[in-house]
Amino acid sequence: MDNQKQEAAAAFKAFMLKTSTKSNLNLYDHLARLLTKVMDERPPNAVDVIEDLSFRVKRELLPDFQSTLRDLSLSTVAQLLAEQQRLLFSRVDERGEQDEELIESPLPNVNEISFFLEQAGVALGGREEMQRIFLALKQLVDSQPLQRCRLWGKVMGTESHYIVAEAEYREGDEEEEQSPEEAPENEERDADVDDEKEGAEEGIALLPQSTYKPPPAAPKEANGTGVNKYVYYVCTEPGLPWVKLPPVTPAQINAARHIRKFFTGRLDALICSYPPFPGHEANYLRAQIARISAGTQVSPQGFYQFREEEEEEEPDAPRNSYEQNPDFEGAPIPKMAESMSNWVHHVQHILKQGRCTWVNLAAKPEEELDEDGEAEEKEEEPDEPDPEVGPPLLTPLSEDKEIRDTPPWSAKMSSTLNPQYAVAVLRSNLWPGAHAYACGKRFENIYAGWGLKCAGGFYMPSLPPAPQSEYPSGPEITEALDPSLEEEQTLKATLELQQAAQEELESLEGDEDEDD
Template sequence: MESEDSLRLQSAASFKAFLLKSSTESHLNLYDHLTGLLLKVMDEHPPNAVDVIEDMSRDVKRAVLEEQQSSLRELPETSAAELLAEQQRSLFSRPEDADQEDELMETPLPNVSELGFYLEQAGVGLGREETQRVFLALKQLVESQALLRCRLWGKVLGTESSYIVAEAEYREGEEEEEPSLNEDETEPEMEDTETDPLPLSTYKPLPDVPKEALGTGANKYVYYVCKEPGLPWVKLPSVSPAQITAARQIRKFFTGRLDNPVASYPPFPGNEANYLRAQIARISAGTQVSPQGFFQAGEEEGDEEDTSPRDSYEANPDFEGLPVTEMAESLSSWVHHVQHILQQGRCTWVNLAVKPGEDTNDEGEAEEKEEEPDEPEPEVGPPLLTPLSQDAEMFGTPPWTSKVSSTLTSQHAVAVLRSNLWPGSCAYACGKKFENIYVGWGLKYAGEGYSPPVPPLPQKEYPSGPEITEALDPSLEEEQVLKEALEEQQAAQEELQDSGDEAEDDDD
């Protein structure tokens, strides 16, 4: 018996020794591995352990390797989230003198939470947390700038990052004049040292349509953009009519970098900041709407003639609000409250044929001017507060889609209006409240595909005529023939002269 037991023990010991033998490749041994594996099964109690034992075995082996790897200390990586969190921290700090500021009557800060609530009913939004961050960022903007009014305009998506856009109005007289870039361009003086100057080009570019002054027309508001809430707000430059007309002809995505050049045909005058500003002006003019009767025409321009379209409005204190069903059913209960941008790229038409400086002429000259045949026809857009039912249909698509936000609880629903020409633009109205927002790519609906404008035909170099037409060189024979003919002619003339001389001599 003893010998049998000792034999069994010996064989067990020898088998254990075999199990303990470390592998030549991984330097592991099976005994430790099985111990680890069974420990893992005991610790974790996985269901159907027999089915997953292979995977667990692999996990145990992997864990051994990972321990070895972790002896190298990892370099801590700062992720984008950490960097952004550092910057967004300032949004959540409460100013110390907040209690005093609360007593101020009116704040230009809009109620973005309310806006977010209504927009979510309309099926539009940035997400609840993101809306709150934007709200805080707007608060930061309002505190840092002296603004009369401020509004969340929307968000423009780009390929690399997006822009959050805020619309603001300065207090009277606090507008900062922007340094104009183009005025310091002077004609390069011709150098006198050049003996044979090149001919000057006779081409004169068409005069630029002048920019609208800050606070009027397409530059009525100023716009601030930021990439992420918490990052600094950047003021966009004011828009020029040339930029609006160029933006109408191109179709480009925004990249998300304001200083990115806009590579397009026809060339766009400016970089992406200007392009963004031009698109914002176009979108505002096309899609900013309000319920009929909310605004009324301003009274201050009563002394002016009817020639200029009215450009000011004020809130109607007697507005009672329209029923939601009516707002959702008829487009005539909505009106545009931003001026239409004319073909020229301005909201108010300016006559380019009139040269600046001649405005103060006496009447006689003015009459003369009227007789000029090339007097351009003034462009007139629809007046302010025109109902949407008069909007033109483009590409066979009605310009607006209107809806009620809820069909089940329509008693408390809001009226939702979606633009089909500017996908992403949306408006809601509920009682006396209304708001517009744009969240999209900043592109207009282009119908059945966009075709870029064709480059102009090449100009003719010179008028073709005999003096510049190339002729064949004469051959040697032809030259000799011509020479002989000339000699003969000369001889004949000489003879004639001689005879003439003789005749004269005879006379004397």
């Protein structure tokens, strides 16, 4: 009996010792290893996790097999980025200390800003990310002759983000750049004309020329004024090079008002939309930045004041320059969080025309200031259009319009438990992501969002224009019916008859002549 049992046990052990054809393991050794592991590790509820442990034991054997393969060393995105970001942490020692003493650096204190942003519940990234943004801004300030620099915010895209810096050049250092976009357009037009001329020479029938003349486009605002008051630099990751955005044209602003597209994160991406957007994503981004700035850049009332000289010159003209008020004391925080009338817009409203200052397009080109050679032929119009007027600068936010029963701003205190040291926070409901905070004399505007306006309901894409009316129908363009064979024959017969009669007449006349 015992013998039998022992034999059975031995047979089973032999079965367990059979090596697998696949993995070259055997069950006996595996169980031994597994139980050793359990004894070593003593996991709680060992019976529940035994499958996992068994799997792990098997996996631990695996690397031996893999070691014969060599790992493909791929330089990952992270490594490439780290190479770029390493430069942010290099100290610039060569710069003389005099420089720093002479020119006050326009670098904003991002550490302070990020502290207040955290109070306000806004973030552009983690703490380390903010530090990198700080260093990237430092890089920008060091490399460009900037008078003023501000962290504008972050615009999110589907593939990457844009970190946006708002800057102003030092006077005199402004780069005089010819707008590179208009030149190629003209060239294209010229090329078209040339083609047509060639066609005419070769004697090919020309297509009818369109007599449609587009309505005159509003000229771009000069650098340093209106929507182009500041220049904007963007980068997708701190450490990557800053790219200057091109100045914005009124046409771009108006097109951006009609479309609703996500940013991709590539500045050269095409905007596929209706109505077509004139330009690339860089232009679209710049247009949205202009719109967001105009709508949501706010400051506590009294922080800025109008320059006084201007009032004497032209009392009627809208005042568009302001300066910091040296006597500003700072408003109490609870008041700032309570009433919208304590906040004012300090960026000019963009008119329907797509500019901040209205320009009379109906006026003769001579009267216009010479603007980038946009002097197109304009026909005189008898009635002068009414100038568009926006709300003046430094208008309180309480004057802002509601969007479909939604107030345009939500105000809050950052802390309810410690209102004494809280920060007043404003959140725009019109431009989700736009925030402003104020604390004592300090305030800042920051944007962190998708760069899209709140649609307030559903977005309705604009429809294509109605088809043009048809050419009025008349006899000269109506197609006649082809005559039938009989009709042709009768016509032929009558013609022959007429001809015969005429010949007879002529011969008679000839006879008469001869008689004379």
